Amino acid sequence: MKVHVSKNQLADVLGHVERIVPARSSNPGLSLVRIKLEEQLLVFSGSNMDIDIEAQLPADVTGNGEIAVPAGVLGQVVRALPGDDVELSIEEQEMGLSSGTYSTRLQLVDPDQAPALDFEDSYDGLLPAPALHRILSNVRYATATADYQAIFRGVKLELSDSRTRAIASDGFRLAYDQVEESSGLDAQVVVPARSVDEMIRVLGEGEAQLSANASQLSLKSSGIRMNLKLMEGTFPDYERIIPHEFPVAVSVNARELSQAVSRVSLMADRTTNNRVDLFVHEGTVQITAEGSFGRSQEAVTVQQEGSEHEIAVAFNAKYLTDALSPLGGRARISLSRDSAPTVMVDPDAPGYLAMVVPLRTT
């Protein structure tokens, strides 16, 4: 059977599958891409046991069949093809790829060696893909990387009848972002950070279809279906630890503040948690850092409000710049004394909130 497809479309589809499928695995079947031939359609699928992915490519297929080849090798060959079009020829033992004067014959592997995957035929929920993309992207940074508490290595999605919220925390900081739009689902799930990255990659224009059960979140967007294994455990009740009263608040250009904090933090030592000190006073925030090589400082103008005239708070510089990163315009930063958390929001685009626990200075 011969099938003609565009090289770029085939490379795109394989790119999605290749990012999931492990290049090497103790289970060799896991490194395969399964290719189903359906009427006018090629369907590629693979898995890393945490994420199953399936991507469809319209093509001049007549008849049915199923084959498997190593995903990484197929991807490499397709990306290297010299022409714009590829002729695939599926035979008993081999899959031929030819383009221009170049041709390759890949040995087929029994598709039963690849994991059997089960994708949803219909989904219960629906959200604009760009909205889901935004709330996941904006909180991803706050997930934990260390073995602090396993559940913090995921992003929580709260799907309710009034809004959709993504939340991440590592115990020292927290971020959430939300849209006032319901997916139609009523569920609370925690998706591993690595799987969130793949969701973000797949979510483009148009709509995202969603389903959830106790063990998996299913997603369909841009012609790609994914099953994402959920994390077990309970995400802590975070809302009660977000303060609502602050002695001082400032409004500041988020990018300007973030760049100043980055520069100043170059003099901070890793051994002191990359500490920078912020001193708010008379419409200015003075940022200082000191370490074994020397010290540095910068002042940024702010609009200051609140019941008190000045406040001094110390932060891990990275936590500050991360928290400011989703904010394109102004940031409203509400500061507390005595190691109580600082809260940052975008006054012009509600939805996003970041909370950072300051460093103890005594």
Place this chain on the structure above:
Amino acid sequence: MKVHVSKNQLADVLGHVERIVPARSSNPGLSLVRIKLEEQLLVFSGSNMDIDIEAQLPADVTGNGEIAVPAGVLGQVVRALPGDDVELSIEEQEMGLSSGTYSTRLQLVDPDQAPALDFEDSYDGLLPAPALHRILSNVRYATATADYQAIFRGVKLELSDSRTRAIASDGFRLAYDQVEESSGLDAQVVVPARSVDEMIRVLGEGEAQLSANASQLSLKSSGIRMNLKLMEGTFPDYERIIPHEFPVAVSVNARELSQAVSRVSLMADRTTNNRVDLFVHEGTVQITAEGSFGRSQEAVTVQQEGSEHEIAVAFNAKYLTDALSPLGGRARISLSRDSAPTVMVDPDAPGYLAMVVPLRTT
């Protein structure tokens, strides 16, 4: 003392020094940049014991002095500066850098802790910098990386009264490139590959001044002076192993052949030295490879000459594509039977020659 300089110029100069000076070293003095203040000049220097480097920056200096600071920290701070201009203030214990509303104070280190470096005041030889850049760049790939024979981890420079030639080999392949121009020196030196990389980076427009003695090559180009420690040992007599008679020669578009070899080699196994087979016959070179995943092939049109009608030779694909990489237009490839080396030259731009030993196929 206060000195004003352009941020970009300072960052450029420090970039050269930072690439040489190790970020961490068991000898902490080695990670320092020494800064000499001379009339209207800042002079930055550092070393990694194999390469000494000195870069000058014109500036509004009045008076003299010498200081040292960690090179990596200074570089990081300078790159992060917000404005276009920097004010340096040199004091007893500290060096201040300020730009816009940002300022840093770096603690000074006793410059005697940095290695004492001795650069040439005058040089004996002269070459166009782009010519030296070209011959070094074109042969760099052929140096050895493994512990095969230490001398092969360098590039030999033959400086004679009629020409200047750079040669590199790893025992399985060899490349030389030359200009029919004398530097005025009469010397044969072997420069470590890592030092060659730094020479290539520094060689820009204009002229390169050169001096050589038994243990070091000295270079001045683009306002930068370098001392490069030479390798000990004798570079093998390579000219006698370059064949001059061949049963078959082909002329081919170098880029087209190289891309075809790359594509076909995707099916070659690492365990067979990335083997591709070339079969020259009737004005075509047929490239094939086979491995555990399958096989691939491509044909490229050539102009064929020679006493024989056809020839089959096997190569490590990487050696072939490396050898072709300096050739922008046509390659003339002279092929031998029985594992005798293949020789490649650019028929339109003499100077470059690459020799590759084929893989044994029996």
